[in-house]
Structures are given as C-alpha cells and as structure tokens.
Amino acid sequence: MYKEQIDAYFERADVRADLIAAVGRLVGVKSVREEPAPGAPFGPGPRAALDEGLKLCTEMGFAAKDYDHYVGLADLNDKETQLHILGHLDVVGEGTGWNTDPYTCVEKDGMLYGRGVSDDKGPVVAALFAMKAIRDLGIPVSKNVRLIMGTDEESGSQDIAYYYAREPYAPMTFTPDADFPVINVEKGHYHPNFGAKWASETVTPRVSAMTGGFRVNVVPPEAEATVLGVAPADLANLCAGVEERSGAKFTVNEIEGGVKVHCLGKNAHAAMPEGGINAIQALLEVLARLPLADCPSTKAVRAMAGLFPFGDLYGRALGIAQSDKSGDLTLNLAIIKLEENGFQALFDSRVPVCANRENCAQVCEAAFEKCGIEIFGGKEMMPAHEVEADSPLVKTLLKCYSDVTGVADPQPIAIGGGTYVHDIPGGVAFGCDFPGFDPKMHSANEQASVENLLKSARIFALAIARLCA
16 A cells, blocks of 8 residues: 555656755765764764754754754654654764765766765665655655654764653664664674783884774774884785785885884774774784784784784684674774783674673683783673564564565564664664665765665655554
8 A cells, every 4th residue: 555656756856866965965964973062962073964964854844853962853743653763864984995075975877975875874865755755645644753863873872872861762663774674683792992001111123003993883994003123124025925815905114213014904894894804903913923022012912913813703713703593793803002001902793692791701801811901891791682573563664675675575684783773672773775785884985876765765655654554
C-alpha cells in the first residue's frame, strides 16, 4: 500500500535535484569536532552544520527545533511520536588523498563525492525527504516520526546521550547510518588508554619521539618517529622490506643527530580495519628491528611491535582473538604518542557478543603487565547490542526493504561498527549503504550513489507509512 505513489514521487526530476542540492548544502559545512565554544558544545563546525540542517527542515515546512545546540529536531506532525530516526551532521577529518575538495559536494556519473555524503549527511537528507514525501502525498499517519540530527556521533555521541537523558525513547528507533537490509546486532567496544613512563634518556641510538593517528575509530593513515644516533642508510633495507609487505610508504630524512621517519598508510573505519593500512603498526615494525640501545623507550617500542604486529587485525598477539555468530573481534591500534618521558596509546576493538571482561579485558591487562605497560583509562567494556530478529520493528523494516528492492527474504546482519542506537532500547540500524557498494566511509573520496539515496528515501517513506499508520 502506497508503494506506487512513493515510487512515482522519487522518480520526479525536481525531487532528485532538490535532494542533491540539500546534500550539497550540508557537505559544504566542515563539521569536524573542535573545542567547545559558547552555543557550540562540539565546536563551531558541528554547530554550523546543525544550523544549516534546521534551516533545511524549516524550508521544507517541518516544525524544527534546536535542542540546546546538541541535536536538531524535525517533526512530521504534532501527534504522539512513534518513531525516531537518528542521523548525524558531524564528520571525521578529511585526511589525505582526495581527488576533489572534500567540503564541496561534487556530482559525477550519478555519484556524489564529499565528506559526509554517505556518513551521514546524505542519509539524513534521504530521511528528511522521506518525511516530506509522506506529507506531500497526503499519506495518512496516526503517529509522529521525529528526525533527530546529532552533532557528535563521530566523537562519542555525547549529543544523543544529552538528549535522551532529558527526553523519552520512542517505541521504535532506527538510524540510517550503516547498511541495509537491517543491522540488529552491533558488537561491543573496548578502548583502553595505555602506556608507560620512564626517566629522561640520553643513550643512543633510541627512538626519542613518535606520533601517529588522529581518531580512535579511524585506521591511522600516518605516523612519524625521530630516531637519534642512526643514519638514513641504516633504515633503507628495513623500510623497503616493510613497504613490500605492508603497502605502506616510508620517507626518511636526515636531521641533526639522527633521522626523522614518516610512514604513509591508508585510513579506513576501525570497524573494518582490513580496508586500511595501519601506519603506526608498519612504523613500529621498522623501529623494532633497528639496533637500538637497551633502554625503556626501546623496550616500549619492541613491546608494542610484538603486541600489535602489522597485519594482526584480530588481537591474536594480544591473546584476545575470538569469534561467534556476530563475527570476529577486530582491533585497530589507533593513536600513539611517544615523548622523552614515556608513551601513551589507544586501540579500538570491536568485540563479539561472546566477549566479556574475563576473556578480553583481563587477558589484555595481563599481556600489558608482562611488558611493563599500564592501562590509564578505558578499562570498562561496552557490551554488544542485540535486537531480536523477530521483533515487529525488524520484521517491518525487512519487508519494506524487500518490497522496494525486490530482494526475497532478506536477513538481519551483525556489524562491528557502533551506531547511534547502540544504547537505545530496541533500536536498529537501517541503511543507507546497499550490499556491494563501497561508500569509502572515513576515507578519501567518500562517495554516495544518487540512485541509492533516492532508493533509501523510498524505503524510509514506506517504513514511516507502515510503522506510523
């Protein structure tokens, strides 16, 4: 019911053009989290994106509200709310390797390019246009759907926590910030902050400094180290060997007293580390093989290389590898900073339903203790999120997906990525990426198919019509 009307609506050329223009307006705002400012709890960029998102909602005729600058709200009507759709307007940093300006939405051959076109500005627009279709077509609904536009999903979701600490959950919730057909299981998270401290050192050769990574949920695309007491020739063969095996690229420059080594890898989402090249791990492999002095910094570098060898995406060396129906445990060594008196690092692990403190966190702590590494924070694990496959919400969303795509008997799936609904009772992830499409999320040249966004909007509109009838 209503499918034919919805299909015809999204086949209109003006709707297609308006959707592309709306995505472009949001992508044009660099909404990477920064330091808080008055009226901007996550920095001026996310606040500006929120303002633009609310302006779009108002222009489309929806009742819109800025909720204390944490999230923006758009309601379909003034009836009792049945459904929340959670999207976000903040983005990760652009990184390197783009073929276009990351903050200009470029359309080419039916594809949109720009930071946020898939994660998550494009899907937010698709949901907004689904609500507009319901209203424009006069499809009768007895309940309200509320679009909630967040501004801190990429950096901890403090925005949505702030909102739900003050407002009730809806009976049903989905986020268009992942994959179709429906994600009903999200792995848990384990993100310890760890390191070691030591007295100032003077011996050489030694690693006197190292940095790498910029966000815990991104495979680090770059890392750099200063090594005193060596020459570029000492690293040539080591770098060449690791380059051949890893795909990383090294640059070695001579400086006073030693060398500076830069490693270029490839960023990717931490939930899918196989899509990236971890620059920190590749650089550690080179550093650990150098003939360094016997000192605390050398012990730390070699311990880290042993616990996090390049290519180990599953925590095998750390002793925490495990798997169940929700998939494998994955691990991304995300950030490191080594200075004169110690080092600190962070890793991002997506853990399956079977993982717990005893078989994961405690094992990690014991491995660190043997190497003289201390955990400073993040000892607690976030459990996995699971919604039963036969719940009314999951069954209805699967039916909507099937009716629009023609895919027979689609099944819900489990992912390693945590979404906005991880802590929302009964919440699931629903779109916008279709099987077989690579959005290059969190990477250079992020892309979204215009036809896929329009198809997503059709699916969302059908879901609203059925869930809020």
